[in-house]
Amino acid sequence: MEEISEVQQTSDAEAVAAEDGVGSDKTATAENPEQVQILADAVEIEQNGEEEKDDEEKKQKAAELGKYWSAVEENPMDFTGWTYLLQYVEQENDPEHCRKAYEAFFSHYPYCYGYWKKYSDMEKKHGNKELAKEVFEKGLRAIPLSVELWLHYISFYITEYGSEPNAKDKIRKLYERALAAAGLEFRSDKLWDSFISWESTGGNLKSMTAIYERLIQTPTQLYSHHWDNYQKHINNHHPKEILDVDTFLKIRSETLGKSLNYQFEEDLEGGLDETLSESTDLDAPPGIREVLFKANEAEISKRWTFEESIRRPYFHVKPLERGQLKNWRDYLDFEISQGNHNRVVVLFERCMIACALYEDFWMKYAKYLEQHSIDGVRSVYQRACDIHLLKKPYIHLAWAAFEERQGNYPLARRILTNLETNVPGLAMVCVRRISLERRSKNHQAAEELFKMYIDKAVSHKTKTFFSIKCARYLQKVMGETEKARKVLLDILDKDNSNEKVFLQLLDLEYQCQPIDESRIMDVFNRLLKSDVSLEFKVKVSQRRMEFLEDFGTCIQKITEAYDDHQKLLKEAGTKKKRPDKEYLPEEPADKKSKHEAVASFPPVPEHTLPLLPPPPVGVPPPPPVGA
Numbered sequence: 001m002e003e004i005s006e007v008q009q010t011s012d013a014e015a016v017a018a019e020d021g022v023g024s025d026k027t028a029t030a031e032n033p034e035q036v037q038i039l040a041d042a043v044e045i046e047q048n049g050e051e052e053k054d055d056e057e058k059k060q061k062a063a064e065l066g067k068y069w070s071a072v073e074e075n076p077m078d079f080t081g082w083t084y085l086l087q088y089v090e091q092e093n094d095p096e097h098c099r100k101a102y103e104a105f106f107s108h109y110p111y112c113y114g115y116w117k118k119y120s121d122m123e124k125k126h127g128n129k130e131l132a133k134e135v136f137e138k139g140l141r142a143i144p145l146s147v148e149l150w151l152h153y154i155s156f157y158i159t160e161y162g163s164e165p166n167a168k169d170k171i172r173k174l175y176e177r178a179l180a181a182a183g184l185e186f187r188s189d190k191l192w193d194s195f196i197s198w199e200s201t202g203g204n205l206k207s208m209t210a211i212y213e214r215l216i217q218t219p220t221q222l223y224s225h226h227w228d229n230y231q232k233h234i235n236n237h238h239p240k241e242i243l244d245v246d247t248f249l250k251i252r253s254e255t256l257g258k259s260l261n262y263q264f265e266e267d268l269e270g271g272l273d274e275t276l277s278e279s280t281d282l283d284a285p286p287g288i289r290e291v292l293f294k295a296n297e298a299e300i301s302k303r304w305t306f307e308e309s310i311r312r313p314y315f316h317v318k319p320l321e322r323g324q325l326k327n328w329r330d331y332l333d334f335e336i337s338q339g340n341h342n343r344v345v346v347l348f349e350r351c352m353i354a355c356a357l358y359e360d361f362w363m364k365y366a367k368y369l370e371q372h373s374i375d376g377v378r379s380v381y382q383r384a385c386d387i388h389l390l391k392k393p394y395i396h397l398a399w400a401a402f403e404e405r406q407g408n409y410p411l412a413r414r415i416l417t418n419l420e421t422n423v424p425g426l427a428m429v430c431v432r433r434i435s436l437e438r439r440s441k442n443h444q445a446a447e448e449l450f451k452m453y454i455d456k457a458v459s460h461k462t463k464t465f466f467s468i469k470c471a472r473y474l475q476k477v478m479g480e481t482e483k484a485r486k487v488l489l490d491i492l493d494k495d496n497s498n499e500k501v502f503l504q505l506l507d508l509e510y511q512c513q514p515i516d517e518s519r520i521m522d523v524f525n526r527l528l529k530s531d532v533s534l535e536f537k538v539k540v541s542q543r544r545m546e547f548l549e550d551f552g553t554c555i556q557k558i559t560e561a562y563d564d565h566q567k568l569l570k571e572a573g574t575k576k577k578r579p580d581k582e583y584l585p586e587e588p589a590d591k592k593s594k595h596e597a598v599a600s601f602p603p604v605p606e607h608t609l610p611l612l613p614p615p616p617v618g619v620p621p622p623p624p625v626g627a
Helices: 002-030 032-073 080-091 095-106 113-125 130-144 147-161 167-184 189-201 205-215 223-235 245-256 272-278 285-308 322-338 343-356 359-369 375-389 393-404 410-420 427-438 443-456 458-476 481-494 500-512 517-527 532-551 555-573 594-598
Strands: none
Touching: 002 245, 032 080, 032 458, 080 113, 080 393, 095 113, 095 130, 113 130, 130 147, 147 167, 167 285, 189 205, 189 223, 205 223, 205 532, 223 285, 285 322, 285 343, 285 410, 322 343, 343 359, 359 375, 359 393, 375 393, 375 410, 393 427, 410 427, 427 443, 427 458, 443 458, 458 481, 458 500, 481 500, 517 532, 532 555
């Protein structure tokens, strides 16, 4: 017992000692600031490492995203680049990046209805129900004829808002909005069927009848299918279940072929149910409505060939086949000839989805609407020029001319300025900008534009082109001959071989009244001493002699001019046969023979620069302003 007791005491003592040792270690650790700092540093290093890793991943993602953005910013018309960008942001699952990418994409391609659906799904996925709804609304403002987008929106609305108060009324209004916007689309059958099916689910047979009544008069692809369904609907239900009082009385009156002046206080004493129940001898409405159906069928048959030829009713950046383009043109011409404005507008809108990248269709649409709606014309031009055809010059020029005709000079200026920014170097755009300022009596702006184009000209050809036009403007419009003369002389000081400018300078001096012999002789003499071609000098020398014969005051000058001309002929090796006599432009026409007129002094060309690329197929050049 004593041995056990001693062993126990020894164990207890060792346990106490061990505890003391541990306690002393803890105390030492707690009281040792160096060890504490080491532990803290280790934790901080680990945290910093994780942060650096996160930062590195963010930088890599930002760089990757930047590459996709760079591709579309350098070329916004790169549709494939946009699809890569959208795929990337969807994978990264960042709502802000997705919104930015989608909004930028739709500023160029609003007709891609499938991407509007994806955009809305993204917002819904992140719990943004209201934003998802707004995306659908924006998409349908951009492409209201999209039956698929309407169906997606309605399905979304029923799912998300179907349990709210007055939801049925709101859903019905949404369906009605859809039909008002896209119900005349030839392929809108699914939308009509969806509306009827929804009303059927709610047991609203009378509403179904009302929809069918509209549908059987609307040209759609599955018109026969709808007629069959309408007949089944009528035959499978009692009139009192599917017709309201007014419709019933109208149909009964039509059936009996006489007017029935019902008065509800007397003739319906037994109640509506009883009255309708007693009317089983009436022909079913399809017997009456068949006339409407046949009329609708006849209209559809007129358009069936056109509709069957449409292979790509949706938007795509790939070019359409020539046959497809011709079918659209022929279809539009046919529909216009029918005179139904609503149908024409719907067809144009359908056409613009498939042919959004063809400016002649936009111009055809705008021209048609000029007879109906000024705001409509402006909307067409705006969509074409600001979204789909940023670099197509003809439609921009047509829009600017339209706005100028409306007296909207600020907008016309903006249109031409934007076009010049998007497609620099088109002489016609520059000329149209100057002409706009001239017509609006803003002469200071016109002169500033002339100066800008002359100073910024990168070639002698361009500088000559605008200098000649500027000189004509200053002399003939502003009456400032001295300033016009200086413009031309400044060019000759830098380019002493510019034949066109010499000719324009001669023309300028000839236009002065009374004519100044000394000034014109100075131009002739300067030209003959310049670096122009010898052939050109011979022609000018001939004209100098003629000028002196007509207007010269000194016979000595005429003789000297004749002698100089002989020397030039000898130098040119043309002594054997003198050139045909030629006249200056100002020589009266009655003094010239037919042969002499052909060889007359060549006029200064109106345009020496490429004004515009070839116009689109089937589109004439833009009409002159005021036409």
